[in-house]
Amino acid sequence: MNASTASGGSPRPPAHSTPEALGAGSIIVDPVHPSGPAEQVRSQLAALIHGGVLPANAKLPTVRQLAGDLRLAAGTVAKAYRELEAAGLVRTGRAAGTRVNPGRGLAEPALIEAQVFARAAQAAGLNLEQAQGLLAVGWDRTGT
Incomplete structure (x- = not known):
């Protein structure tokens, strides 16, 4: 830690x-x-x-x-x-x-995709806050 x-x-x-x-x-x-x-x-x-x-x-x-x-x-x-x-x-x-508690982990595919996104954001020079903002925009655009 x-x-x-x-x-x-x-x-x-x-x-x-x-x-x-x-x-x-x-x-x-x-x-x-x-x-x-x-x-x-x-x-x-x-x-x-x-x-x-x-x-x-x-x-x-x-x-x-x-x-x-x-x-x-x-x-x-x-x-x-x-x-x-x-x-x-x-x-x-x-x-x-x-x-x-059991049963609280996300499906493995979601974690893998999150890691792919994190690597892409880091490669683009984004910090964590900027990446979270970008994810929020993407979330909003999915219509859910």
């Missing part, structure tokens, strides 16, 4: 969590992003779950561990976990910790 830049733009060193908890995924919190840190953590974890990076029954780091890794308040991460649980993406048990 990698943390982003701290306030003032100085880079943060990578923050690591247990490999079994987040696999190849990473969470980046941008302190100046308008959505706020809890929403950034929630949306990125949701994407990792939907994308299959965090498979069914994968154990997430404890709230304290992830908060420490990302240099966030524990309440911020707890809020993200509560929202993931309310959405049915994870379940929390005292002894078992927080785990990904």
Whole structure:
């Protein structure tokens, strides 16, 4: 898991969590992003779950561990976990910790297409925000 830049733009060193908890995924919190840190953590974890990076029954780091890794308040991460649980993406048990609920990953073809799009956007020199904007335009044009 990698943390982003701290306030003032100085880079943060990578923050690591247990490999079994987040696999190849990473969470980046941008302190100046308008959505706020809890929403950034929630949306990125949701994407990792939907994308299959965090498979069914994968154990997430404890709230304290992830908060420490990302240099966030524990309440911020707890809020993200509560929202993931309310959405049915994870379940929390005292002894078992927080785990990904089965059946929440997207079909493999959607993930493959997302990776193709991401590579094309990067090759075109787009940043993540620009690529997300482009995806939103494409989404709107599909008529759904």
